[in-house]
Amino acid sequence: MKNILLSVFILVLGLETNAQNKIDDKILLVLDIQKLFTSTTISDSSAMYLIDNSNSIISKFNPNNVIYIQSIARVLNVSLKGFRVDTLPNLELDPRLNVVNNNIFTKNKGNAFTSEELNSFVEKSSIKEIIVIGLLAENCVKETLLGGKKKGYTMYYIPEAIAAKNNESKTNTEAKFRKSDIIEMSISQIVNLK
Numbered sequence: 585m586k587n588i589l590l591s592v593f594i595l596v597l598g599l600e601t602n603a604q605n606k607i608d609d610k611i612l613l614v615l616d617i618q619k620l621f622t623s624t625t626i627s628d629s630s631a632m633y634l635i636d637n638s639n640s641i642i643s644k645f646n647p648n649n650v651i652y653i654q655s656i657a658r659v660l661n662v663s664l665k666g667f668r669v670d671t672l673p674n675l676e677l678d679p680r681l682n683v684v685n686n687n688i689f690t691k692n693k694g695n696a697f698t699s700e701e702l703n704s705f706v707e708k709s710s711i712k713e714i715i716v717i718g719l720l721a722e723n724c725v726k727e728t729l730l731g732g733k734k735k736g737y738t739m740y741y742i743p744e745a746i747a748a749k750n751n752e753s754k755t756n757t758e759a760k761f762r763k764s765d766i767i768e769m770s771i772s773q774i775v776n777l778k
Contacts, residue, residue, distance in 0.1 A: 607774065610740070611711050612645045614638060614652045614681070615696060615718030615725055621655075622678045625720065626747045631678075637745040638717050639682040640775050647684040651705065652677060655724065656692045694727035697735055706737075713738045715769060717745035722757045729766050744771040 617638060622631040642650055654675055677683060689701040696702055706714070714737050716729055725746055732739045741761060748754035762768065 608646055609711060610713040610715055612650045613714055613716045615716055615728055616655045617678050617681050617718050618654055618675050619678045620675055621719060630747055634747045635678060635680045637771055641745055642682045642684060644774050650684055652688045653696045654690050656690050694724045695731035696728040697731035715740040717742050719747040721746045721748035722753045726757055740767045740769045742769050742771050
């Protein structure tokens with residue numbers, strides 16, 4: 585009887601270790617969850633849903649494997665003095681977001697892989713699987729997932745932690761993800777890990 589209990593214990597411990605290893609060999613890319621965007625681009629309830637789910641996912645990752653991407657927004661100012669490109673203020677991460685490290689990189693295009701800092705960090709980590717969460721599904725999330733795929737990474741997304749302009753747009757964009765061999769992962773696959 586003791587041998588059976590010991591075998592069951594070792595089996596359960598092995599399964600938990602395998603599940604944890606599956607998350608330890610992935611990078612979590614938290615994309616554009618910035619105060620400006622969560623307060624103007626999506627509804628308050630959608631923003632809270634996104635942030636709560638994102639925080640649940642972040643808590644399951646090794647902090648070293650979490651990367652935050654901030655978008656730099658620029659606008660063209662036209663005046664009698666000529667043209668000027670200005671950077672919008674208040675582009676900090678949403679204060680409700682759980683920030684677990686200083687792995688914060690900026691981008692000025694939709695695809696986060698246009699950031700040399702991000703590329704260098706990912707290459708040094710030797711991790712080839714990347715999960716993307718954040719906003720907006722049909723813009724930066726899509727561009728980043730496709731950009732990562734093009735670089736040879738296995739790319740994942742978690743629908744419960746991705747916001748879009750509306751439900752129809754999100755559904756259509758997720759269909760494009762599947763056609764591009766980008767893997768859907770449910771939040772329960774991450775959050776239920778012990």
